[in-house]
Amino acid sequence: MKTEITELLGIEYPVIQGGMAWVAEYHLAAAVSKAGGFGIIGAASAPPEIVREQIRKVKELTDRPFGVNVMLMNPNAPEVAKVVVEEGVKAVTTGAGNPAAYMKMWKDAGIKVIPVVASVAMARMMERAGADAVVAEGTESGGHIGSSTTMTLVPQVADAVKIPVVAAGGIGDGRGVAAAMMLGAKAVQMGTRFIVAKESIVHENYKERILKAKDIDSEVTGRSTGHPIRVLRNKMTREYLKMEEKGVGLEELELLTLGSLRKAVIDGDVVNGSLMAGQIAGMIHKEQTCKEMIEEIMQEAEELLKG
Numbered sequence: 001m002k003t004e005i006t007e008l009l010g011i012e013y014p015v016i017q018g019g020m021a022w023v024a025e026y027h028l029a030a031a032v033s034k035a036g037g038f039g040i041i042g043a044a045s046a047p048p049e050i051v052r053e054q055i056r057k058v059k060e061l062t063d064r065p066f067g068v069n070v071m072l073m074n075p076n077a078p079e080v081a082k083v084v085v086e087e088g089v090k091a092v093t094t095g096a097g098n099p100a101a102y103m104k105m106w107k108d109a110g111i112k113v114i115p116v117v118a119s120v121a122m123a124r125m126m127e128r129a130g131a132d133a134v135v136a137e138g139t140e141s142g143g144h145i146g147s148s149t150t151m152t153l154v155p156q157v158a159d160a161v162k163i164p165v166v167a168a169g170g171i172g173d174g175r176g177v178a179a180a181m182m183l184g185a186k187a188v189q190m191g192t193r194f195i196v197a198k199e200s201i202v203h204e205n206y207k208e209r210i211l212k213a214k215d216i217d218s219e220v221t222g223r224s225t226g227h228p229i230r231v232l233r234n235k236m237t238r239e240y241l242k243m244e245e246k247g248v249g250l251e252e253l254e255l256l257t258l259g260s261l262r263k264a265v266i267d268g269d270v271v272n273g274s275l276m277a278g279q280i281a282g283m284i285h286k287e288q289t290c291k292e293m294i295e296e297i298m299q300e301a302e303e304l305l306k307g
Contacts, residue, residue, distance in 0.1 A: 001302060004164040005187035008112055008132060009091055010065045012036030013298050015177075016135070016166060018191030019043070019069020019093055020143065020276070022265040023202055026054045028290070030061035031199035035291040039066040040093060048079035055087040065090040067114075072097025085109040093135060093189075096144065100129045114166065116189075118146025123157045123165075131163060135189050138169030142192050142230050142278040145169075145220070151183070158184025172280035174300020181305060192278040198289045203268030206275060209234075213281035221257075225250045232275035236260060 003014045015037035017024065021044035029039030039062075041054045051068065058066050068084050070077060073096040081102040084092055091112035092099075099106075099115055106113050107130055115126045116135040123134045136157040138150025146153075150169040158165045167180035168189035180188045194200060196207045209232055219233040221240045224247075231237055240256055257274060264273025288296070 001298060003181075003186040005133060005166060008164065009038050009067075011038050013294055014187030015294055015297070016040065016067075016093075016187055016189040017194050018141075018168065018189050019067075019095070020191050020195070021045070021071070022261055023191075023195055023200065024069065025201060026057035026061070028194060028197060028200050029054075029066050030058045031197065031290040032194065032294070033058070033064035033066045034062045035289075035294045036064075037290070037294050038091070039064075041066070041068045042071075043068055043074065043076075043080050044071050045074045045076065046080075048076055048083045051080050052083045052087060055083070055089060067091040067093060067112075069093045069095065070099070070102075071095055072099060078102075081105065084111060091132075098125070098129070099131075103130050116168070117157065118148065118153070120153075120156050120160045123161050127161045127163050133164040133166060133186070134161065135166040135168050136185070137189070138167075139230075140170030140279040141168055142281075143276040145228050145230050150180075154180060154183040154185050170278060170280050172278075172283050174297045174302075174304060176280075177297055177301035178304040181301070192280050193284055193293065194290065195277065196284055196287050197293060198287055202265050205268035205270045206264050206273070207287065209270050209275055210277055210281045210284055211287065213277065213284070215279075215282040217281065218277070218279045222253070225253060229274070229276065230278060232277050232281060234273070234275060235271045236274065 013036045017032040019040040019042035021042050024042030029041050032039035043051045094115045112132040114133045117123045136154045139145045154167045164186040166187045167185035171188045172193040219237045222228045224244045260274035263269040
C-alpha cells in the first residue's frame, strides 16, 4: 500500500511503531522495519551513548529505514538530537515539547521530522516549523495522552495541514488502519499491539496482562496534575487514584510511580508497575511476530478499503 508516508520514509507498509519508553528498543525496531513497517527506538530519558548503541544494533540487524523517538523533556535531548544526526537516522518522531530548536540541524542532515501532536494548533505550529508530517495521537493511546479522540482529531488535523498525517491511538487491526485512511491519515502509528510482539523484550507478565485485558481495564492516572497517563488498572493505579481524590500533590504522587514503567517492562511487576497500554488492549488476544502482525493487519485493511 503506497501512500505519501511510505514514499517519505521508504517503507513498504504505512505502519509506524510507537516510540515507547523501555519497550521500543533495538530488537523491536529492527523487527518492525524488517517486516516492511517503520521501527522506532524510544530514546525516552536514556543517555546519548545508549541511544547511539541502540541505533548501531538496529543497523546490525537490518538495512531497512528506522527512526528514533526523541523525548524533548529529556535533559539529554540536545545530545540525543546530535546523535541521530551523527548516526544517519532516517527520521525522528518527537514528543513532550517543540522540536524547533533542532529542526534546522535535522533538516540539514536530511532527517525527516515527524512530531506527535494532540491538537490542531500544535499540528499547524509543527508544519510552520518545517515538519515533514505529524502524528495525530488520540486519547485512546497508551502512556501520556491528550484529550481529543482519534476519531475527531485525525480529520481535523488532516483538514488543517498540507503535510501528511499519521493516525495514532486505538489502532490495532486492519479495521483501525482502514478507518484511519478514511479519516484522512496516510499511515498509522501503533504501540500497544507491538508490546506483545514475539520480538518485544517486554516481560511475559506484562504481555499476559495485555492479552487478557478487557475493554474496561483501561485507567487514566494524573488528570489532576495535568499529566494524564493511560495504563491498565492494578494495585498501583488504585492507590494513585485514591491519592489524587484526596488532593495529594504531584511530588508525592511522583514518588509512587518512580521507576514504575521499568518495574513492569523489565521486572514483570504487574501489581506495582506502570502497565502503559492503549484502550485497544481489549482487542489484542495473540502474540505474533512483527511480520505476521503487519501482514495480517494490512491484508485486512486492503480488503476493507477495496470494498
